[in-house]
Amino acid sequence: MQFVITLVSLDGEMASVERLDEYGNLPAEGKFVKKEANLDPNWPRNNSGIEVKNLQFRYRPELDLVLKKLDFKLQPKEHIGIVGRTGAGKSSITVAMYRLAEPDKGSEIIVDGVNILDLGLHQARKAFTIIPQDPFLFSGTLRQCLCPYSQADAEGVKTEGLERIDDKRMWEALEQVQMKEYFLKQPGQLDSKIATNGDNLSAGQKQLVCVARALLRKASCVILDEATAQVDRENDQLIQQTIRNAFSEVTVLSIAHRLDTIIDFDRIIVMDKGNIAEFDTPANLVRKEGVFFELVNKTGAETSEKLKKAAFQAERQRQAGEKVNVDID
Template sequence: MTKREILLRLLSYMRRDRRQFVIATIFLLVAAVAEVTGPYLVQIFLDNYVAKDHYPAMIMWALAVGYIVSTIVSAGFQYQYELRFNTMAVAIIQRIRKAVFANVIKQPLSAFDYVPMGRIVSRLTNDTESLKELYVSVLSTFLRNIALIGVMLVAMLMLSVQLTMVVLVLLPCVVLVMARYQKRSAPAYRRARDRLADINGVMNESVLGMNLIQLMQQERAFSSRFSDMTADHLDAMVTIQRLNGIYLRPLIDLLAGAALLSLVAIFGFSGTAVIGVGVLYAFLSYLGRITEPLIEMMQQLSLLQQAISAGERLFEMMDTPPEQYGHDTTPIPDGAIALQNVSFSYDGETPVLSDVNVDVPAGGFLALVGHTGSGKSTLASLLMGFYRAGEGTLTLGGLPIESLSHQSLRDGVAMVQQDPHMLTGSLRENIALGQTLDDEKIWHALEQVALADYVKGLPAGLDTLLGEGGMTFSAGQRQLLALARVLVRQPKILILDEATANIDSGTEELVQQALNRLRQQMTVVVIAHRLSTIAEADNILVLHRGRVIEQGRHQSLLRQQGRYWQMYQLQQASAHLAALEEEAQV
């Protein structure tokens, strides 16, 4: 999109509040007329009464009262204009921010594979604030000043056409200066905004990964990287300030000074016989009031540049197509899973899964094992619909996954991840996640994961606050809580992605018991690090470099003495060594 198209699109958001805009404009025009009336009344006083040394009391009082009333009316209607216009502007920003956020959370996960989270947050916060300045400051200022200049020009024409022509020469020159300023400042503002987004992204990543940075002694490297970005941002800002120092006031003041000298020269040559002292006073007053709005509009161009750059990025996020789902709203009838010749690649070049075939009946227990990078989590993501298979077919409950609507897919398939995200709210809020659930349903889910007794023992029960990231609960409790979170939805397929990797053997036993109960209600897919968790699985897929190299039940795979048998022996040896170490410490 060009800058003109971006600006027109931003202005189009005002159509929804056109009635509010019309009322604000009427207030603005009344305020402008009232402001111009003051110097006009002074001109009448000087030329008609002071010059003739005639001061009728009634007229003097009328002029004084008129001057005071015009000042009060100007201030009052200006306030009403600002109030209504700014209210409309803030409402527009809220709509834009909600539209961008609504589209961001609907994006496929692939859209976030290579985009830093800090950059996205920066766009949702800093860029929307820049847009607010467009409506609150730029548009408001331009409309107010254009109305004021227009009314003053009309008043000038009524006073003296000859002097008005002198002032009108100033306006085209100012327009040329403004155009030149906009052309030269646009690249600098765009660079400044991009660097600011990068700075926020690095700050976000650094704070989240602070323990890793300090552990790997990379403080100096990250500080150097941050310093380079801030230096580039500073250079862009210095360029902007240099342009501001040249274009904003000096050139405008120079043009205004030339116009002022021309007015004085005309008055000197013509004398009071042609141009009265009051007219000269009014013109000098109007010239000063024209100059300041012109300078103010020039200053607002910097905010306009920022707003256009921000609008470009926000519209890019807003216009990115959301995750595409099918149109079949039929609920998944059962938990049957079928993959036929499924292959997948994240970048279209490096294969992650190759020719995967598996059939899981409804109520079955499928386990996925393999070393890091074998494709286990990728296969789970395909089952969740986070990514589309590059080749082959994948059906859930006999229905092609690409035909399922978003609602059907999310109601039918649920996942518990290795490190589940916890909100800072209450335990109830973490289970409901925005849904309207009665406490009975929540307690039933907690009982299914053997967490109900613990929660009942808490002083606040379901209203217990979990703290930042759920840190008041242990890793095992967070896993059980995440499991309860998905059980309230009663999905047909439950996926556990390394859900037992970070928990102790006691909690693992609780998860195992919960899985045995859940198998009566749904199909269970477990990505396992600990092979003891999947000993009862109906089918175990052993993945290596994206291919299924072995599959079968636990005992049959052990008898084959292949890769699964090797993994099992390594874990048994590790467990034996750990037991010996405990005995030695005792």
């Protein structure tokens, strides 16, 4: 019996050794900061656009390309949806832009006149704020979750480039996502305890805190990776409305599975097998009766008609100079 127990224990220990070896041999990320880049301290400006040229990307050198020579340009303050079938390359655009893996040589991602692939990782990622599908919060206090300076200070880490955010701005951000009243009622208020990964908050509350954090970051581009996929309908509508109002002065890229979340956006990128199949306004994409039109029709007869109606309604409102406000319910 003891022999069997020893064998089981040995098997587990060998697996641990293999994991340590694997982690120890992971390729290192690039430089955190490249001082030779001589980057303007005010870069990027909030009203800057984004231009992607010849973007080619694969997850490992031996694998096939998942993004193939993408070229597109986003105007300042544009809200852009990214849609496509499973495996089309939607989320890979986010991975490439945030440089979680490096694009192929010859690729360019230009933000406010600077190719971010020539910068250090910290410098490049300064241009973007990402709100992921699965919200992540560090354990600690609400203040530390909202303000990276507070988090670093609490852990004794000296880090350059982190902005101290005052309480007034934090409360304003929480008010914009309708979480101010909730935390005012908590004993700690801004010092309320947040469990590991925010487990003492609901999925919707966690995502709303992440949106508040993005508001405070003041990046020139906000990237949403199916940000409302894990929340209920009520919080979904609240988050979508917050995105449209609070992020009206920045560029927004929203990777969407549900078409109703981006049907009123300025333009939509339709991905297909690593290529941009279509890129136009929602109304024009419906008129073309191409890939996007097929995706709309696959939502069912009733929903597809509502989506088409919403696309044309948003177009009319823009042409009339009105604030876009559509409802497909």
